[in-house]
Amino acid sequence: MEIPVLLDPKSRQSLQAQIYEQIRKLILGGRLKPGTPLPASRALAGQLGVSRNTVMLAYDRLAAEGYLQMREAIGTYVSFELPEDCLTAKRLASAAESHGQDCSARRPIAFDGRAQAVVNDRRLAYDFWLGRPDPQSFPIKAWRRLINRTLVTAGTRLTEYRDPAGLIDLRQAIADHLGPARGINVGPDQIVIVAGCQEGLNLTARLLLREGMSVAIENPAYQGAAFLYESYRARLAPVCVDDSGLCVDELPAEGAALLYVTPSHQYPMGFTLSLERRLRLLDWAWHTGTYIVEDDYDSDFRYRGSPIAALMGLDSHGCVIYMGTFSKSIGAGLRLGYLVVPKHLAGAARTAKALLDNGHPWLEQAVMAEFLAGGGYDNHLRRIRQSYAERRDCLVDNLERHFGEVTVSGTECGMHIAWHLAEDLPRAAELQALAAEHGVGIYTLQSGAACDFGGCAYSERAIMLGFSSLNERQIRSGVERIAAAVDAARHPAGAAANLSNPLPATQRTRPELIHR
Ligand SMILES: Cc1ncc(COP(=O)(O)O)c(C=O)c1O
Incomplete structure (x- = not known):
């Protein structure tokens, strides 16, 4: 057994005194419990690179003071009966513990942060939770086959460190995918594989941010980004969004x-940033020396029209860092995503990733590389895109069926929509509570992992509805129940009848436009 003793050859204390002092502290601190055998003096001397005599002198002193017992031919043990001062120290330590004053309470840590609400444990029967792929859609057969095949040839690749930027085959496959899909033409040297967008956000913050610096951010914004920048003690400058995306005119001069x-599908409102605003945004970034962090979390699901090129694809000055993730298209449990950085940041990003965790686990990278390069990913996307489009249509049709004309945003892309509640419906928080009583999960900005900085037009009257993880039957029943919940709140006496009636009294025509 080795014990944690570290000697400082430059210390003015003798080596023997350092060994004595450190073992005594280990005993007093309870890390070496009564009865614990100590390493033989020869072994400890070997571990510490000192003479055996030095260790023996330290052991002798500890034994003389009652901390150790030396039994001939058996070995050296921590005493069961420790000296009086040791017992006093232990009593003090346990008293401190019982008052909750352990070390962590006395030494404040530098980190201060809030966690975003991405884990949903509400377990409601009809849950329109956001950004969750259909669990049935996971390409399990292909994945199993690729894992097995990859393991056969794994060899040293599982036992050695790899390039911290990620497996070259995967980075190449991502580069090949991004050109046609997002208009981004880069080589693999500009790509760093990360554990999802969240690690991408952390890495970019590490590259670009220090305490007190300013971060411009959408209002409302994705909590994972807002809370991260907050934890860096950055100064957040929220910029409103409207139905053309970020209000570029309001950016800090x-x-x-x-x-x-989030230009493709603003989180949470679902707006798409118009091409005209994209170009003005890039111009602003270039002239003010600002880096843009483009979170393209769910743009694989575009249902209508051709996608607008990503900001990075339009940028000619190296101002944009692009983040992609497989959390939405395959599954968040994989923790697999990527950063695409301008050439001049590639070295720094690779180093930051190496310092963080020496690179992403190899096996999933190799499997994903094969899945992309072999065409499996494109086929998978085609399949689920079709099924999500049908679910989105089903959701909007059923909202109209029960609530008349509705205003919704975000239907062109992604896995959720925002429902803008008409004036005669309850406010978002109240509607969420009513729906939950009827077994339905619907989400306000706050509960739907968004950060509302205030002064935003959507705070009280926007409901977020994810549709990708529910089948059409569940979507129909879920919306029917929301309508029944609204009816129940308005007409408590006649509420029970409405669940079996698909056309409750809320049906009527409203003047709003339908954004679809
Ligand atoms: C806007 C946005 N960005 C990023 C993420 C998280 O992605 P990842 O799982 O890759 O960290 C989410 C998750 O819901 C999201 O909504």
């Missing part, structure tokens, strides 16, 4: 250390 933006 002096620029910022970075701007976080």
Whole structure:
């Protein structure tokens, strides 16, 4: 057994005194319990690189003071009866513990943060939780086959460190995918494989941010980004969004250390940033020296029209860092995503990733590389895109069926929509509570993992509805129940009848436009 003793050859204390002092502290601190055998003096001397005599002198002193017992031919043990001062120290330590004053309470840690609400444990029967792929859609057969095949040839690749930026085959496959899909033409050297967008956000913050620097961010914004920047003690400058995406005119004239933006499908409102605004945004970033962090979390699901090129694809000045993830298209449990950085940041991003965790696990990378390169990923996307489009249509049709004309945003892309509640419906928080009483999960900005900085037009009257993980039957019943919940709140006496009646009294025509 080795014990944690570290000697400082430059210390003015003798080696023997250092060994004595450190073992005594281990005993007093309870890390070496009464009865624990100590390493033989020869073994400890070997571990510490000192003479055996030095260790024996330290052991002798500890034994003389009652900390150790030396039994001939058996070995050296921590005493069962420790000296009086040791017992006092132990009593003090346990008293402190019982008052909750352990070390962690006395030494404040530097980190101070809130966690985003991505884990949903509400377990409601009809849950329109956001951004969750259909669990049935996971390509299990292909994945199993690729894992087995990859393991056969794994060899040293599982036992050695790999390039911290990620497996070259995967980075190449991602580069090949991004050109046609997002208009981003880069080589694998500009790509770093990360554990989802969240690690991408952390890495970019590590590259670009220090305490007190300013971060421009959408309002409302994705909590995972807002809370992260907050934890860096950045100064957040929220910029409103409207139905053309980020309001570029409201960006701070002096620029910022970075701007976080979700142009394809604004989180949470679902708006798409118009091409005209994209170009003005890039211009602003170039002139103010701001880096743009483009979170393209769910753009694989575009249902209508051709996709607008990603900001990074339009950028000619190296201002944009692009983040992609497989959390939405395959599954969040994989923790697999990627950063695409401008050439001049590639070295720094690779180093930051190496310092963070020496690179992403190899096996999933190899499997994903094969899945992409062999065409499996494109086939998978085609299949689920079709099924999600049908679910989205089913959701909007049923909202109209029960609530008349409705205003919704975000239907062109992604896995959720935002429902803008008409004036005669309850406010979002109240509607969420009513629906939950009827077994249905619907989400306000706050409960739907968004950060509302205030002064935002959607705070009280937007409901977020994810549709990708529910089948059409569940979607129909879920919306029917929301309508019944609204009826029940309005007409408590006649509420029971409405669940079996698909056309409750809320049906009527409203003047709003339908954004679809
Ligand atoms: C806008 C946005 N970005 C990023 C993420 C998280 O992605 P990842 O699982 O890759 O960390 C989410 C998850 O819901 C999201 O909504």
